[in-house]
Amino acid sequence: MLEALVVVIAFLGLIFGGMLAVISPEEMKKGxxxxxxxxxxxxxxxxxxxxxxxxxxxxxxxxxxxxxxxIATLFSKIYFYLGIGLMVSFLTFINDYIVLIASLIFIFGLxxxxxxxxxxxxxxxxTLKRLSFNSIFFIVPFLFLFSKDFIILxxxxxxxxxxxxxxxxxxxxxxxxxxxxx
Numbered sequence: 498m499l500e501a502l503v504v505v506i507a508f509l510g511l512i513f514g515g516m517l518a519v520i521s522p523e524e525m526k527k528g529x530x531x532x533x534x535x536x537x538x539x540x541x542x543x544x545x546x547x548x549x550x551x552x553x554x555x556x557x558x559x560x561x562x563x564x565x566x567x568i569a570t571l572f573s574k575i576y577f578y579l580g581i582g583l584m585v586s587f588l589t590f591i592n593d594y595i596v597l598i599a600s601l602i603f604i605f606g607l608x609x610x611x612x613x614x615x616x617x618x619x620x621x622x623x624t625l626k627r628l629s630f631n632s633i634f635f636i637v638p639f640l641f642l643f644s645k646d647f648i649i650l651x652x653x654x655x656x657x658x659x660x661x662x663x664x665x666x667x668x669x670x671x672x673x674x675x676x677x678x679x
Contacts, residue, residue, distance in 0.1 A: 500587055507583060507599040508635050510606025511576070517607070518614035525615040532608035532615075539605040540667040546597060547582055547660040550589065551653045561657025562664070569665035576631040578662040579605070580638035585655050588648060 551558040579602050586598040648655055
């Protein structure tokens with residue numbers, strides 16, 4: 498039961514970030530570069546956290562990371578990968594690791610929601626509905642818990658897949674912001 502609460506709290510970072518952009522649009526111009534920096538730092542920390550558990554099995558990290566990287570170029574919903582990562586963190590049964598991943602996802606959601614809503618021309622409360630659409634991608638990985646035994650046996654591969662997807666999407670966001678000025 499507490500796992501469901503952790504999932505909801507981790508996702509609320511995106512909603513709170515969107516609310517922040519709606520409430521204080523005048524601060525968006527000044528704080529945009531800091532929100533982008535915070536988002537990149539948190540994504541890097543998430544990559545390190547996922548890769549750290551797989552690091553003893555470097556070949557799995559490399560192959561699984563490349564698979565995750567390749568799939569993330571085609572399916573670039575960051576909250577899908579974060580949902581898989583949070584789901585797998587529950588299966589590690591390391592309470593500190595679960596809290597770390599959930600906290601980083603919450604912190605990532607704050608600048609992500611702020612930047613997504615800040616880019617929109619029409620900033621009203623219905624834009625938060627657009628943010629909540631990401632909850633579908635965030636919750637879908639938890640359906641994999643029905644095959645928990647399979648995931649536990651292959652936890653290194655799943656963590657490497659998530660790490661590869663996150664590093665790909667971190668690179669995509671950085672490239673589009675720096676070179677394409679989006």
